[in-house]
Amino acid sequence: MHNFEYANPTTVKEAAELLTAADSSVLAGGTDLLSSMKDYIATPKRVINIKGIKELGGIAKTATGLRIGATVTVDEIATNALVKAMFPSLAVAAQGIASPQIRNMGTVGGDLCQRPRCWYFRQGYGLLGQDKFGKQLVPIGENRYHAIFGGGPAYFVSPSSFGPALAALGAKVKMVSAQYGAREMDIAEFFVIPKNNISREIALMPNEVLTEILIPAPPAGAKNATYEIRHREAIDWPLATASVALTMKGTTVQSASIVLGHVAPAPWKSGAAEAAIAGKSITAESAEAAGAAAVADAKPLSQNGYKVQLAKVAVKRALLAAAGVKG
Ligand SMILES: Cc1cc2nc3c(=O)[nH]c(=O)nc-3n(C[C@H](O)[C@H](O)[C@H](O)COP(=O)(O)OP(=O)(O)OC[C@H]3O[C@@H](n4cnc5c(N)ncnc54)[C@H](O)[C@@H]3O)c2cc1C
Incomplete structure (x- = not known):
């Protein structure tokens, strides 16, 4: 792992400003970021811990549905009474994730932003799994855990268990940057299928913090x-x-x-x-x-x-x- 500078903001505004420096990464539970850093898949010069930002926490009913803060842990979602009553699909997705340790550390924002587990990606062959001559390794290699939809050139599978549940529920995600302020998008647009070697498979800009997830209230009988x-x-x-x-x-x-x-x-x-x-x-x-x-x-x-x-x-x-x- 490379050396890095560590920042501990207490507001979203402060975090967004810290993120304007090149090669900065948000750190939430660290369950994916730290292993990516150890494998040199992520090499940030500045790591910004967002777990101390109170406004990023909490699960609460709103006039239109449910708001889940980005640093809410997987375990909080798995056990929250409102989530279980309104969105059992989300609670079940949370209950299946990893282990009690990961569910207690990992956050919903981190789950949506976690990098693919494709072993070609994790070994440094990029999102498309290409060798130095541009040859695609997945179709001719070890592909038992890879995609059966999409038809390439990307064959990794999106690792987030929350993604499909939130997409089915028509959720939106909100993000903030120092440059552009807050924006909101459908979760379905948040996940990007790369057609070439882009650096990220989500629509989050490098200087943005994902702040919350908004799920519309289900209609009666849904x-x-x-x-x-x-x-x-x-x-x-x-x-x-x-x-x-x-x-x-x-x-x-x-x-x-x-x-x-x-x-x-x-x-x-x-x-x-x-x-x-x-x-x-x-x-x-x-x-x-x-x-x-x-x-x-x-x-x-x-x-x-x-x-x-x-x-x-x-x-x-x-x-x-x-x-x-x-x-
Ligand atoms: C053995 C194992 C099994 C697992 N099984 C599953 C599974 O079945 N289903 C599943 O969905 N997941 C699974 N996971 C993944 C786990 O859920 C994620 O590692 C965890 O949710 C990531 O959250 P985190 O807070 O630790 O993120 P971090 O590791 O802190 O961050 C992950 C990434 O997201 C970025 N990030 C985090 N929060 C924000 C934010 N608010 N704004 C902008 N960027 C942000 C970070 O910069 C980093 O790139 C498993 C993990 C392990 C180790």
């Missing part, structure tokens, strides 16, 4: 759920997930928002699955059909065909979980 499929229960990322948010008319799905996770370089919205379930009651058969629609255009690589089946099952089970139907 349902949401997340279903994750993992190799093992703890200390690993999921292989495939699905998050669904449904508006209902009685037992009929009026409209659905269905987003798959860990199968593409960004949370992957499935219009085909949404169309397949709209206007139907959720049964094992209709949920299965939506799962099949979700993966109809999947393009697996040489070693990850198994993820197609997992993604299909994740969609089916997320729908069944949302409706409280046994599959």
Whole structure:
């Protein structure tokens, strides 16, 4: 790890000003940043700890929904009564993350901004996994954990478990920079699928602090759920997930928002699955059909065909979980 300067601001304004220096990084729980620094994937000259900034904390109801501060920990989301009541899809995503230690240290802002776990990226081959001649290594190499959607040239999978759940719920993120002040964007636009060797897979500018997440209140009778499929229960990322948010008319799905996770370089919205379930009651058969629609255009690589089946099952089970139907 290189030497770095350490700053400990107590306001967002101060943090944003400190971030105007080149090669600065925000430090929240440090569970991803520090390992990236040890691997020289991140080499900041200045590290700005934001955990002491009170205005970045807290989970609170607003006039339009729920506000979650960027430094709220994964554990706070997993256990918060409001989150569990309004957005079980988010609580389940939080409960699945890593281990108690990581859930206590890691923050929701850090989770959304964490770097991909693609082993080519982590070994210094960039987001596209290219060697020094520009040859793409993922399609010809070890690709069992890589993307089955998107079709390249980026094949890493977005590592955030919160991303798909928040995208299905139509959340927005807010960020602040000293130069441009505050801005807000849909979480779906926050995740960027690189087409060339850009340095970042999120739409956050290098001098911005992500400050909060805003989730609109669900309409009456709405349902949401997340279903994750993992190799093992703890200390690993999921292989495939699905998050669904449904508006209902009685037992009929009026409209659905269905987003798959860990199968593409960004949370992957499935219009085909949404169309397949709209206007139907959720049964094992209709949920299965939506799962099949979700993966109809999947393009697996040489070693990850198994993820197609997992993604299909994740969609089916997320729908069944949302409706409280046994599959
Ligand atoms: C073994 C293991 C298993 C894991 N499993 C999962 C899993 O299943 N699902 C999942 O989603 N995650 C998983 N994680 C990742 C974990 O959730 C993240 O490491 C954690 O949430 C990151 O939060 P942090 O506060 O520690 O971020 P940090 O490490 O402090 O920061 C991570 C990155 O985000 C930037 N950043 C952080 N906060 C902000 C902000 N407010 N504004 C701007 N930039 C910011 C930092 O500069 C850095 O680039 C796992 C991690 C480990 C080690």
